[in-house]
Amino acid sequence: MGRSPCCHKEGLNKGAWTADEDKLLSDYIKSRGGGKWGKVPKETGIKRCWKSCRLRWLNYLRPDIKRGNITHDEEDLIIRLHKLLGNRWSLIAGRLPGRTDNEIKNYWNTILAKRQQNNEKSSIARVVDEACRNPDMGYQHQ
DNA sequence: AAGTCACGCAACCGCTTTGAT
DNA sequence: AATCAAAGCGGTTGCGTGACT
Known part of the structure; x- marks a missing residue:
């Protein structure tokens, strides 16, 4: 269909x-x-x-696109949103002005690959852990 | 200096959802 | 209400570039 x-x-x-x-x-x-x-x-x-x-x-x-250098804040937000929303890249991208779903998806896949390599508690793992414990994670519903 | 390998990004593919008729 | 076409989305692949041997 x-x-x-x-x-x-x-x-x-x-x-x-x-x-x-x-x-x-x-x-x-x-x-x-x-x-x-x-x-x-x-x-x-x-x-x-x-x-x-x-x-x-x-x-x-798109003229409003930010390219490159995802900031620490943005990374933190991506991780938190992913914890909440899962692989809903377009939704996550909607919370990050100037970022695209494709870019976030690629970035996440890179992070995951690194996390799998390290397989240790990284800063990301700590952020995720923290996110689990703090439900009011500072993102806004529209 | 040349060859090989790994990584990151851009683009494609196919499935799902939504809207129109 | 059912059907079909258009649009959206996420997963995957391929290519280019840089690092390493």
């Missing part, structure tokens, strides 16, 4: 985005706004499926 047919069309570009594609997408979203992703490839001429366009915008082109 409901599999998006656009992603099965042949002749679509794959892999890394070019500067031209970025500009087309960025200009389009700025002038028309997001939401109707199905129209984006047709109206911009970008040879990508709508999913790729959406992902590119959300994870890379």
Whole structure:
């Protein structure tokens, strides 16, 4: 049910985005706004499926995106939110202005890998432990 | 200096959910 | 109320880069 047919069309570009594609997408979203992703490839001429366009915008082109260097506070919040919400990356990202679900997911997977390697009580483990004991963890419902 | 390995990030794939008809 | 298409989400993969031997 409901599999998006656009992603099965042949002749679509794959892999890394070019500067031209970025500009087309960025200009389009700025002038028309997001939401109707199905129209984006047709109206911009970008040879990508709508999913790729959406992902590119959300994870890379959005003007309010912060990139790199997740702060200690942000890391702390991610860990606490993950404890509460599980792998609901989009929800977690919603609590972290300027961060994307993909970025947080990648970051978490990196942390997990490190934690598995260390397998010892790290600062993260301590934070998680602390989070368990303090339910009012300073995040806000919207 | 060259080759190999490991890590991190960007992008893709497929399933689920939501909205329109 | 049922069906279908569009959109959203999370897991996984592939590529590029840097560190190490």
